[in-house]
Structures are given as C-alpha cells and as structure tokens.
Amino acid sequence: MGGYILTRLLSAIPVLLGITVIVFLIMAMIPGDPATAILGSYATPENVERLNRHLGLDEPLWRQYFIWLGNLLQGDFGRSFALNRPVLDEILDRFSATLILAGTAFVLCSALGILAGVVSAARQYGLADKAITFVVILGISVPSFFLGMMMILLFAVQLRWLPVSGMYSIWGGGDVPDLIRHLTMPALALSVVATGVIARLSRGAMLEVLRQDFIRTARAKGVHERRVIWGHALRAAMVSIIPVLGIQAGFVLSGAVYIEMVFQWPGVGRMLVDAILKRDILLVQGGVVFVAACYVGFNIVVDVAQSVLDPRIRT
Amino acid sequence: MRLFLRLLFRNRLAGFGAVVLGIIVVLALLTPVLPLHPPNATNTANRFLRPFADGHLLGTDHLGRDLLSRLMWGTRLSLAVGFAAALVAGLAGAAIGVMAGYFGGRTDNVTMRGVDMLMAFPYILLALAIVAVLGPGLLNALIAVAVVNIPFFARNIRGVSVGIAHREFIDAARLAGMGHTRIILTEVVPNIVPVVVIAMSTTIGWMILETAGLSFLGLGSQPPQADLGSMLGEARSALITAPHTSIVPGVMILLIVMSVNLLGDGIRDALDPRLRSGALARPMAATRVERVRVPAPSGEGLLRIEALETQFHIGPRTYRAVNKVSLDLKPGECLGLIGESGSGKSVTALSVMGLVASPPGVITGGAVRLEGQDLIGAPYEVLRTLRGRKVAYIFQDPLSTLHPLYRIGDQLIEAIRVHEPVSHSAAHARAVKLLEDVRIPNAPARIRAFPHELSGGMRQRVGIAMALANDPDIIIADEPTTALDVTVQAQILALLDDLRRSRGLAILFITHDFGVVGQLCDRVAVMYGGRIVETGPTADILSAPAHPYTRRLIACVPELGGGRRILAAIPGLPPAVDDLPQGCAFAPRCDKAQDACRMGEIDLQGTARQVRCLFPEGAP
Numbered sequence: 027m028g029g030y031i032l033t034r035l036l037s038a039i040p041v042l043l044g045i046t047v048i049v050f051l052i053m054a055m056i057p058g059d060p061a062t063a064i065l066g067s068y069a070t071p072e073n074v075e076r077l078n079r080h081l082g083l084d085e086p087l088w089r090q091y092f093i094w095l096g097n098l099l100q101g102d103f104g105r106s107f108a109l110n111r112p113v114l115d116e117i118l119d120r121f122s123a124t125l126i127l128a129g130t131a132f133v134l135c136s137a138l139g140i141l142a143g144v145v146s147a148a149r150q151y152g153l154a155d156k157a158i159t160f161v162v163i164l165g166i167s168v169p170s171f172f173l174g175m176m177m178i179l180l181f182a183v184q185l186r187w188l189p190v191s192g193m194y195s196i197w198g199g200g201d202v203p204d205l206i207r208h209l210t211m212p213a214l215a216l217s218v219v220a221t222g223v224i225a226r227l228s229r230g231a232m233l234e235v236l237r238q239d240f241i242r243t244a245r246a247k248g249v250h251e252r253r254v255i256w257g258h259a260l261r262a263a264m265v266s267i268i269p270v271l272g273i274q275a276g277f278v279l280s281g282a283v284y285i286e287m288v289f290q291w292p293g294v295g296r297m298l299v300d301a302i303l304k305r306d307i308l309l310v311q312g313g314v315v316f317v318a319a320c321y322v323g324f325n326i327v328v329d330v331a332q333s334v335l336d337p338r339i340r341t
Numbered sequence: 342m343r344l345f346l347r348l349l350f351r352n353r354l355a356g357f358g359a360v361v362l363g364i365i366v367v368l369a370l371l372t373p374v375l376p377l378h379p380p381n382a383t384n385t386a387n388r389f390l391r392p393f394a395d396g397h398l399l400g401t402d403h404l405g406r407d408l409l410s411r412l413m414w415g416t417r418l419s420l421a422v423g424f425a426a427a428l429v430a431g432l433a434g435a436a437i438g439v440m441a442g443y444f445g446g447r448t449d450n451v452t453m454r455g456v457d458m459l460m461a462f463p464y465i466l467l468a469l470a471i472v473a474v475l476g477p478g479l480l481n482a483l484i485a486v487a488v489v490n491i492p493f494f495a496r497n498i499r500g501v502s503v504g505i506a507h508r509e510f511i512d513a514a515r516l517a518g519m520g521h522t523r524i525i526l527t528e529v530v531p532n533i534v535p536v537v538v539i540a541m542s543t544t545i546g547w548m549i550l551e552t553a554g555l556s557f558l559g560l561g562s563q564p565p566q567a568d569l570g571s572m573l574g575e576a577r578s579a580l581i582t583a584p585h586t587s588i589v590p591g592v593m594i595l596l597i598v599m600s601v602n603l604l605g606d607g608i609r610d611a612l613d614p615r616l617r618s619g620a621l622a623r624p625m626a627a628t629r630v631e632r633v634r635v636p637a638p639s640g641e642g643l644l645r646i647e648a649l650e651t652q653f654h655i656g657p658r659t660y661r662a663v664n665k666v667s668l669d670l671k672p673g674e675c676l677g678l679i680g681e682s683g684s685g686k687s688v689t690a691l692s693v694m695g696l697v698a699s700p701p702g703v704i705t706g707g708a709v710r711l712e713g714q715d716l717i718g719a720p721y722e723v724l725r726t727l728r729g730r731k732v733a734y735i736f737q738d739p740l741s742t743l744h745p746l747y748r749i750g751d752q753l754i755e756a757i758r759v760h761e762p763v764s765h766s767a768a769h770a771r772a773v774k775l776l777e778d779v780r781i782p783n784a785p786a787r788i789r790a791f792p793h794e795l796s797g798g799m800r801q802r803v804g805i806a807m808a809l810a811n812d813p814d815i816i817i818a819d820e821p822t823t824a825l826d827v828t829v830q831a832q833i834l835a836l837l838d839d840l841r842r843s844r845g846l847a848i849l850f851i852t853h854d855f856g857v858v859g860q861l862c863d864r865v866a867v868m869y870g871g872r873i874v875e876t877g878p879t880a881d882i883l884s885a886p887a888h889p890y891t892r893r894l895i896a897c898v899p900e901l902g903g904g905r906r907i908l909a910a911i912p913g914l915p916p917a918v919d920d921l922p923q924g925c926a927f928a929p930r931c932d933k934a935q936d937a938c939r940m941g942e943i944d945l946q947g948t949a950r951q952v953r954c955l956f957p958e959g960a961p
Binding site: 040041044045047048049052053055056147148150163164166167168169171172175176178179183190232233236237238239240241242243244245246247248249250251254258261262265276277279280281283284287288295298299301302303305307310311314317318321322325335336337338 | 354454455457458459461462463464465466467469470471472473474476477546550553554557558559560573577580581584587588591594595598599602603622623624626691694696698721725726727728729730733734736738741742743744745746747755756759760791793804807810811
C-alpha cells in the first residue's frame with residue numbers, strides 16, 4: 027500500500043514538469059516584448075531592465091524555462107503588476123474560497139450522482155428511472171452560469187431565501203452559518219452538470235455489475251436485495267465510478283470559473299478572468315500552474331482511493 | 342443506414358432532439374433573409390422593453406436592441422463557432438491520433454505522453470491560458486476551445502488507428518510499395534471517419550457550451566457582435582431588473598445543447614449493438630412468474646419440481662429453456678441432472694430459488710415444492726429467507742461467482758449472518774470452521790484472502806463452504822467442477838461426497854459429464870432441448886441407456902485404459918429452443934429416427950425408469 031502511494035507520487039513528477047512546460051510554452055507565444063507584456067505599456071525602462079534580468083528574458087528559451095521553474099520551486103511566482111503583490115500570495119488568498127466552493131460541489135455531485143445512478147439502475151425502466159434520466163439530460167445540457175442566474179432570480183430575488191452573491195455578508199457576517207447561506211446556491215449550481223454525468227455513468231456501471239455472476243451468488247446466499255444493490259453491486263461499480271469522479275473534479279474546478287463570476291465568489295477563477303482582461307500575465311501563469319498542480323494532486327488521491335477499494339490493483 | 346435511421350427515430354428522445362435542432366439550424370441559416378430588426382441598431386429610448394412589446398416580440402436589451410433579432414444572429418454565431426470548433430478539434434485530433442496510432446513506437450509514446458499532459462489540466466485552465474496569450478476575441482475563444490478538445494479526439498482516434506495499423510490490408514499495402522502518406526490517406530482514414538463523426542456529434546454540444554462560456558466571461562465575442570454567451574454575459578448586470586434579457590439567450594443555449602445531446606446519445610445508442618439487443622437489462626431480485634395454472638402436488642418429497650416451465654422472452658422471440666420438467670429429490674439423495682450446454686439444466690436449477698435472470702427469464706408454469714411449500718410465486722421475503730438456509734447453490738466458475746472485492750472471510754460471515762443473528766466474532770469462528778471443513782489449509786490466515794489470491798480449487802472450496810454456511814437441506818451444484826482441472830476436480834467431488842454422507846445433504850448435481858455422475862449420483866435425469874428424456878438409477882442408466890441420446894452421451898466419455906476406441910461425437914448441434922421441432926427434439930440427430938418421431942408429443946414412459954422415446958434402446 028505504502029509502496030503504491032510512493033510510486034504514484036513519483037509518477038506525478040513528470041506530469042507536473044509537463045504542465046510547467048506546456049504553460050511556459052503557451053505563455054512564450056505572447057506576441058511582442060515579454061517584459062512589456064508582463065509590466066504593462068507604462069513600465070519604466072528601469073523596471074523592464076530589472077525584470078529582464080530577473081526572468082532571464084534575454085536568454086534562450088530553454089534557459090528562461092529553467093530560471094522560471096527554479097523560481098517556482100522556491101515559491102516565487104513573480105509579482106502581479108495590476109495588484110502590485112506577489113502572485114503566490116494572491117493565489118493562496120483566493121484558492122481557499124475556490125476550494126470551499128468546488129469541494130462542496132464535488133461532494134454534492136458525487137453523493138447525489140451516485141445515489142441517483144444507483145436508484146435509476148435498481149428501478150430500471152421504472153418511474154424513478156425515467157424521472158432521473160429526464161432530469162439528468164436537462165442537468166447535463168444546462169449551462170451552469172445560466173442555471174446560477176436563474177437560481178438567483180428564484181431563490182434570492184423572488185423568494186428571498188438566500189443572499190444574491192458574495193461569500194460573506196458585509197455586515198454581521200463571517201461565521202459558518204453565513205458562509206453556508208452564501209455557499210448553497212453556487213455549490214448547487216456548480217454541481218448540477220457533474221451530478222448528471224456521474225448519475226448517468228453510475229447507472230451504466232450498476233447495470234453492468236448487476237448482471238455479473240457474483241450478484242447472483244449474493245442473491246443465492248439470501249442476502250437482502252437492498253444490500254445486494256447498495257453493498258455488493260455498488261462496491262463493484264465504484265471501481266468504474268471513481269476514475270470518473272477524478273475527471274469530474276476537473277470539470278467542477280473548470281465550472282467554478284463561471285460560477286464565481288455569476289455569484290461574485292472571491293475565488294481563483296474570477297481572479298484568472300480579471301487577470302486576463304487586465305493582461306496580468308504572471309498572475310494568469312501562476313494561477314494556471316498552481317490549480318493544475320492541485321488537480322494532479324487530487325487525482326493521486328483518487329488513484330489511492332481506487333487502490334484501497336480494489337485489492338487487485340495493489341498486487 | 343436505413344436500419345440506423347429507424348433505430349435512431351425509434352428512440353423518441355433522439356427524434357425530438359433531431360427535430361428541435363433541425364428547426365434551430367434552419368432558422369439560423371435563414372436569419373439573414375428573415376424580416377428582423379438589424380441586430381445592432383440601438384435605440385436607447387426603448388431600453389428593456391418586455392417581451393410581446395410592439396414590434397419587438399421578445400423585447401429589447403439594455404441598448405434598446407431587438408432581442409429576437411439578436412437571438413437569431415447570436416444563435417447563428419454560436420452554432421457556427423461550435424461546429425467550427427468541433428471540426429477543427431476533430432480534424433487536428435484525428436491527424437494526431439492517426440499519426441500516433443499508425444507509426445506506433447516512439448512517435449506514439451511521445452505524442453500520447455503529450456496528450457496525457459494536456460489532459461492533466463482542468464480544461465478551462467488551458468483555454469484561459471490560450472485566451473490570455475491571444476487576447477479576448479471570438480476567433481481566439483474558438484481556437485482555445487478547439488485546442489482544449491484535441492487531446493480527447495487524439496486519444497480516441499489513436500485507439501482505433503492502432504487496431505487498424507495492425508490489420509492485414511495495411512501490411513499488404515506496405516508490401517505493394519505504397520508510401521506512408523498514401524496508406525494513411527487511402528487505407529486508414531476511410532476506416533476512422535465514422536469514429537470521428539460519432540465523437541464530434543457527441544461533443545458539439547459541449548463545444549457550443551464552452552465557447553458560450555468563454556463569451557459569457559467576456560473573453561469571447563466582443564461588442565457589438567454577440568453570440569449567445571456574450572448576450573447572457575451582458576444581460577447579467579440587468580438580471581434582476583430585466584430578467585427576460587438573460588432568460589432568452591439562456592433558454593436558447595439550453596435548447597441547442599439539449600437537442601444536440603439527445604441526438605448524440607441517440608446516434609451512439611443506435612450504433613452500439615449491445616443496447617440494441619437489450620442485453621443491458623438488469624436482472625431483478627427474483628425471477629418473474631407468469632403462471633396460469635398451479636399443478637396439484639404429485640407426491641411427497643424434500644424437493645419436488647413439477648412440470649416446471651421457464652422461458653426467455655427476448656424481443657418477439659420465446660425461448661423455451663425448460664419445458665415441463667419434473668424432478669424429485671429425497672433427503673440425503675444425490676440426483677444428477679445431465680445434458681449438453683443449452684439443454685436447460687442450469688435454468689432448471691436456477692428456477693428453484695427464482696435466480697433465473699429476469700428480464701428476460703420468466704417462469705410460465707409448474708411448481709417447485711420444498712417440503713410441500715410452493716416456491717414459484719412465493720413472496721420475495723419468503724424466497725430470500727429460504728435461499729442459502731434451506732437450499733444453497735454452488736456455481737461453476739468461482740472466480741466470477743465470488744465477489745472480487747470482498748475478503749472470502751467477509752463473504753462467509755455475511756452468508757452466516759443473513760440468516761442468523763450471531764455476533765461478528767461468532768460468525769468469524771464459524772467461518773474458520775467452515776473453511777477447515779472444506780479442507781482449506783491454514784484457514785485462520787486464508788480467511789483474510791481475496792478471491793484472486795486463491796487457486797481455482799481453493800476458490801471452489803470457498804464456494805462450497807459458503808453453501809454449507811447455514812447447514813442447508815439441499816445443495817444445488819451447477820457444474821461445480823467444470824472450470825477446474827482434473828486432479829482438483831476429483832478432490833472436489835470426493836469432498837462433496839463426504840459432506841453429503843456426513844451431513845445428510847440432498848444434492849442436485851448438474852453436469853455435462855457422465856464420468857462425474859457415475860462417481861457421485863444415486864439417480865440421473867438426462868435433459869435435452871429443455872425436457873427430461875430419461876431418468877433412472879445411475880447404475881442402470883450407465884449400463885443400459887434406453888434413450889438414443891443417453892447412449893450417445895455415454896459413448897462420448899473417454900475411458901482410461903479402455904484401449905483404443907472411437908469416440909463417437911454426436912453429429913449436429915443441440916436444437917435452438919426458440920424453434921423446437923415437432924415431436925422428439927433429438928430426432929434430427931438420431932440415427933434411429935423414423936417419421937413417427939417427428940409427429941406429436943412423445944410422453945415420458947415408465948415409473949422408476951422413465952424414457953421419452955418411441956424406439957428405446959434394448960427394445961425389440
């Protein structure tokens with residue numbers, strides 16, 4: 027087990043390096059003088075000169091990459107010219123908000139998706155199955171940002187149940203109940219698409235598993251049907267559901283960008299969009315690398331979970 | 342193609358999707374000639390007109406522009422961008438995939454590692470990075486979305502191309518002296534086109550959504566030009582005061598994406614043959630029963646199967662897998678049920694406890710009486726409490742019949758605890774004892790093993806231990822030794838025989854092997870084409886088979902040390918049970934068959950020794 031985790035961690039290193047190479051190459055395609063692109067067109071010549079030296083922008087591309095990588099490894103992501111603060115500080119400030127939002131949505135979509143998928147498979151062609159299938163099709167097709175806007179109209183404006191936007195109330199907020207009230211709508215809106223995808227996949231995986239011989243064995247033993255479905259079958263189906271959870275985590279993280287815009291959530295996604303519109307290149311670069319690295323880390327967790335579940339992987 | 346379209350439209354949702362998408366596409370194409378307001382003509386006096394206002398069917402936006410007109414033009418733009426992105430991603434991905442798959446080796450390795458790297462990004466990060474470099478704009482958003490989706494296509498198409506690259510016709514083309522380019526273009530590409538088309542049809546909806554998303558963020562189309570996403574993005578600031586400006590483009594995106602998805606699913610389902618046959622139906626907790634008449638009890642006995650009929654209803658076809666089969670089993674007796682594959686012996690056995698997969702299985706008649714209680718149509722809860730406690734099963738292949746992810750100990754403990762409310766530790770002790778009873782060495786340690794860690798013989802011992810867990814009266818063993826090699830087979834048979842004698846078990850032993858029957862069974866029933874053709878004491882049947890089929894089945898068993906002998910395989914194949922011949926089902930393969938054999942029902946005749954034949958062996 028420990029060995030498996032270690033090999034998995036080591037195998038992430040080339041992926042992380044690959045990510046830095048890709049991001050670096052994309053950023054190197056910026057037309058014009060990179061220092062001007064980074065500092066904006068009003069930069070003083072001294073600043074441009076200093077930046078050129080610091081990032082090795084006069085050097086060949088491969089050296090620039092290693093200078094940049096070395097800086098990254100020391101936690102130096104550069105300075106955001108628009109915010110005038112270190113990129114890493116800004117990312118870390120923003121990332122916790124994104125983590126709360128995306129994490130909640132991920133838990134929601136996993137739980138609801140698997141639940142709906144199992145019920146749907148257990149009642150195949152029944153009323154519940156048809157209803158779930160219909161909702162799933164709708165859920166997969168609705169743009170999350172549009173859904174978020176409609177939720178604001180209904181729950182915040184019409185019914186006044188929940189706050190319109192933000193993460194905390196400006197006055198008298200800041201505690202956990204306040205956070206939950208602000209979190210409910212964005213997390214729900216963000217989880218809908220992934221819930222649909224996971225429900226659909228779980229249904230298929232369950233149908234596949236329910237035809238297996240070991241399910242018949244469980245029934246022949248006299249195991250109650252509820253346990254056959256939620257124990258034996260789901261346990262086996264999880265083997266094909268878990269990798270999809272890993273993929274969906276990426277989609278939840280992506281969707282968070284839209285949802286953060288709609289609900290004015292102070293996360294990394296909104297930071298990135300603002301940075302692009304302001305052409306704050308270092309902030310975009312750092313944010314992309316940071317979030318991608320976190321995603322790789324999350325996928326290691328998923329793989330380890332998979333190996334805990336399936337003893338055949340470990341050996 | 343006709344079949345494909347019929348299948349597609351039989352799926353009502355896909356048909357609905359096709360119609361909605363068709364209408365939207367036609368309207369989008371016709372937009373320039375429709376009598377609409379100019380989409381970008383501002384009129385600030387008429388800001389935020391509600392829908393159904395004079396001259397503005399859907400109202401106006403924050404600059405007083407006609408929403409209907411903007412919607413149509415925006416739809417046109419969104420569709421075009423989505424299709425274009427799918428096309429670019431599809432073509433580029435296909436090119437990369439074909440190269441990697443065709444050349445293989447290092448090209449493949451390097452390319453696919455690159456693709457893996459790209460897939461390690463949450464997709465939008467990559468898109469954002471690309472837009473950050475190229476600057477906001479619709480064309481750049483299109484490029485970003487296309488690039489982000491290239492890895493998906495590349496990976497899919499590489500998989501298909503690898504398969505094609507190793508086919509004979511590629512080698513033939515190479516030997517004929519064709520160059521790589523020509524082979525790829527003339528031999529490989531035509532074969533992957535369908536895959537590309539399917540992949541595109543399932544992702545177009547997604548691409549439309551993504552480009553709309555980038556536009557929504559303000560990174561796609563720039564004012565005054567507007568696709569659906571940027572319409573929604575611009576309307577967001579007026580969401581509360583003029584919700585219709587958001588709802589109109591939002592609903593349109595929803596409609597487009599939903600119809601594309603429905604259609605894409607329909608296309609995929611129509612092309613996936615597994616779904617066509619309905620093979621993905623899940624078996625229910627107990628076999629469906631549609632019984633018209635319940636036969637009266639014909640006698641006493643531990644287990645009496647009476648005129649049992651089990652059928653499979655697949656589409657318009659009915660397979661009569663079990664046709665009026667009657668068997669009885671006395672306490673402590675071992676009854677062999679023998680026949681070729683497809684003769685209905687396993688279905689008979691599974692019908693006893695309602696374990697025939699349903700759908701498609703249906704029990705259409707007969708009764709199964711356990712100590713006088715009819716199990717067919719019994720409530721699920723009754724059936725469940727009897728399963729494993731009174732009647733236990735041992736199945737054929739213990740690798741697929743044991744749960745692969747549970748330790749064998751847990752599976753045993755579960756079997757005990759479903760029927761008896763004992764503590765976990767008590768059940769654990771009993772499980773160890775059970776493993777020792779089936780002679781698994783080092784049971785206390787083995788109990789923590791997973792099925793894949795055991796050998797085939799050991800796994801089957803676990804299967805037997807599980808069947809014994811609740812001290813059942815009857816064990817139904819469905820070819821328990823077929824998947825094992827011969828020495829292990831002998832051990833398992835000896836074990837079963839021992840257990841039967843020491844515990845007074847009644848065994849219904851299903852096999853296709855007369856050699857096994859001879860070792861173990863007191864009586865034998867021979868099945869053919871879903872019916873019993875002969876029954877009687879094992880020794881009698883082995884020494885003097887009465888049915889020609891039995892005789893030939895026995896002749897198929899090779900004898901060790903019996904010298905050279907012609908092994909007489911039975912010519913022909915067992916009958917298809919959806920199309921049984923009139924009269925004797927074996928007649929087409931029987932060397933003694935006469936015209937009379939092919940007419941009308943032939944009854945099972947005799948009492949202790951029964952045979953269903955007009956011209957039994959040994960008769961004058």
